[in-house]
Amino acid sequence: MASPSVAVVGLNHWFGSGANQRQVLVNVGLQIQPGEVVLLTGPSGCGKTTLLTLIGALRQVTAGSVRVLGEELKGSSRAQRQLLRRQIGMIFQGHNLLRCLTAEQNVQMGADLLPNLSYRVRRDQSRDWLRAVGLGDHLGKLPHDLSGGQKQRVAIARALAANPRLLLADEPTAALDSRTGREVVDLLKGLARDQGCAVLMVTHDPRILDVADRLLCMEDGQLTEANGPDAIQ
Amino acid sequence: MSLLWRGRGIPLAWLLLTRQPARLTIALAGIAFAGILMFMQLGFRDGLYDASVTIHKLFDADLVLISPRSVSSIGMAGFPRRRLVQVMADPGVAGTSPVHWNLLLWRNPQTHANRSILTLGFEPTDPLFTDPALRRQSLALSQLGRVLFDEQSRPEFGPIAKWFREGRIVETEVVGKRLRVAGLVSIGASFGADGNMLTSRETYLMLQPNTPAGSIELGLIRLKPDTNPEQVTARLKGMLPNDVRVMNKQEFIEFEKNYWRTSTAIGFIFTFGTAMGFVVGCVIVYQILYSDVSDHLPEYATLMAMGYRLTGLLAVVAREGFLLAILGFLPAWLAGEGLYVLVRTGTKLPVYMDAQRLIVVFAMILLMCLGSAAMAMRKLADADPAEIF
Numbered sequence: 001m002a003s004p005s006v007a008v009v010g011l012n013h014w015f016g017s018g019a020n021q022r023q024v025l026v027n028v029g030l031q032i033q034p035g036e037v038v039l040l041t042g043p044s045g046c047g048k049t050t051l052l053t054l055i056g057a058l059r060q061v062t063a064g065s066v067r068v069l070g071e072e073l074k075g076s077s078r079a080q081r082q083l084l085r086r087q088i089g090m091i092f093q094g095h096n097l098l099r100c101l102t103a104e105q106n107v108q109m110g111a112d113l114l115p116n117l118s119y120r121v122r123r124d125q126s127r128d129w130l131r132a133v134g135l136g137d138h139l140g141k142l143p144h145d146l147s148g149g150q151k152q153r154v155a156i157a158r159a160l161a162a163n164p165r166l167l168l169a170d171e172p173t174a175a176l177d178s179r180t181g182r183e184v185v186d187l188l189k190g191l192a193r194d195q196g197c198a199v200l201m202v203t204h205d206p207r208i209l210d211v212a213d214r215l216l217c218m219e220d221g222q223l224t225e226a227n228g229p230d231a232i233q
Numbered sequence: 234m235s236l237l238w239r240g241r242g243i244p245l246a247w248l249l250l251t252r253q254p255a256r257l258t259i260a261l262a263g264i265a266f267a268g269i270l271m272f273m274q275l276g277f278r279d280g281l282y283d284a285s286v287t288i289h290k291l292f293d294a295d296l297v298l299i300s301p302r303s304v305s306s307i308g309m310a311g312f313p314r315r316r317l318v319q320v321m322a323d324p325g326v327a328g329t330s331p332v333h334w335n336l337l338l339w340r341n342p343q344t345h346a347n348r349s350i351l352t353l354g355f356e357p358t359d360p361l362f363t364d365p366a367l368r369r370q371s372l373a374l375s376q377l378g379r380v381l382f383d384e385q386s387r388p389e390f391g392p393i394a395k396w397f398r399e400g401r402i403v404e405t406e407v408v409g410k411r412l413r414v415a416g417l418v419s420i421g422a423s424f425g426a427d428g429n430m431l432t433s434r435e436t437y438l439m440l441q442p443n444t445p446a447g448s449i450e451l452g453l454i455r456l457k458p459d460t461n462p463e464q465v466t467a468r469l470k471g472m473l474p475n476d477v478r479v480m481n482k483q484e485f486i487e488f489e490k491n492y493w494r495t496s497t498a499i500g501f502i503f504t505f506g507t508a509m510g511f512v513v514g515c516v517i518v519y520q521i522l523y524s525d526v527s528d529h530l531p532e533y534a535t536l537m538a539m540g541y542r543l544t545g546l547l548a549v550v551a552r553e554g555f556l557l558a559i560l561g562f563l564p565a566w567l568a569g570e571g572l573y574v575l576v577r578t579g580t581k582l583p584v585y586m587d588a589q590r591l592i593v594v595f596a597m598i599l600l601m602c603l604g605s606a607a608m609a610m611r612k613l614a615d616a617d618p619a620e621i622f
Contacts, residue, residue, distance in 0.1 A: 053619045056538070058538055058618045058619040059619045082537075082540055082541075082542055082543075083540065084540075085537075085538060085539065085540035085618075086539070086540030087540075088540075090538050090539065092535070092621060094531075096531060096532065096535040096621060097532075098245075098529075098532045098535075098536075099252075099529075099532065100245075100248045100249050100252035100253070101243065101245075101248060105243050105248070108242075108243055109243060109245075109536065109539070110539060112242045112243065113539065113540055113541070119241040119242070142252075158539075162539065162540070
């Protein structure tokens, strides 16, 4: 087996300083293999999102070791993290699409990160991704004119268009009704599997736990492995 | 070619601007307003400078002599006419013309109000002017008591041109002596002189009987072809005593402009006005770009989370500034051209658009927009990709 996509060992993280300092992650350790879909649940405020931002190279790691796609993030520079982020797809709770760009252009903002591809190839790939998420008829629409589910699907296409090797998603179904939520997650899993891309998804949504290969549970900054999809229900 | 294609991406700056038409319109209106303000202020300033030398430009002269005590066209001092005779001794000199130059009181024949008019007195047969029509007209001055009146003089001198065209005999008084208008010339009023009048030496001395004998205010020197003006100037400077100054025609023009630039408030007033336009523009563009960056902060943070470099995003803001500069400059230019026509008809000032002013105003607009963009960029530092999950 290849080296893990994500390997976290002894990760501690604090917010604030001095008397206000508060530990949000306590000795967290986890591994995610390429192609694996891992779900992370837990009550709000338990540190899930913090863990996600640390793995996503959005925050500096201060204590412990986080290796993502073979790169150690402890002591990494801003520029290193920025380059690493190009290989990590991110899907946010809000879709965070660029309001002034059409669906196609939004996806191309992801494809534009790929080196050495002509504009035409990047544009065609963006269109293919939008067709793959079922939005082939909405290429030229602005986010304003799309429904919540459609926007989230554009965001997924954008994340995947950069050919990421790791996909991080923070409650991608929170703003969607159960049926579209289900569709979006199935789509995400299928596409990630085709790409051999590891997925770490934070969710509160009990209806989608069954897509997980593995389920992690977090409470008060500590991580425990649940044995199966039924464990927390 | 393929490299070009590889570098091509979504024109984010352009789309940010054009997909918010209301904000773009306000920004462009603000920039255009600042640009128009700068065009007008600089136009007035340079127009006043140029108007002050309309007479200077008429003379057919390679070199001129003036008194070192002369300060400007409204303060010309006399020097001995003998100096021009001495100049004739130089082998490079083809001819000379003495000119009397003073401000005299002209009486409006309709209202009988007096007003200063710039008066030149010269030999009617001397080839004083480059314009042949003006030379021909000068011949009408050979009769004593005749003047040529500048039809572009301010209306306060009376309806001289109108009466003259109607065929009336136009007579009035200048410093108490009766004169008749023998013809109309077209020169143009300036900041120093509201009107101009040409007359013969003889008539001038009749009007100014107290002029010291043999004293003139301006000496025109024409050189033979193929002579080097700089060498002649050097020779003349060595030969003549220091009661005259030798300069070439261009220096004479600059001498006059320099007076208005340095010894009056014109330069300060209009440069200050230009600076005000610049500041107003800066404030408007900064406001627009700052709120644009603030509104799109989560989107910028998203792009950073996707792996876009901060410098790349700063470049987007800089490009927005650049686009605003170009889009705002064009309407300012068009409006400037239109307003210059209005100014020319309204004030008779020679205000024209020239390449130099276009470049100056464009450079200022560019500086304004890029500077404001640079200030607005500081807001981008607030885009923290860690905060968007």
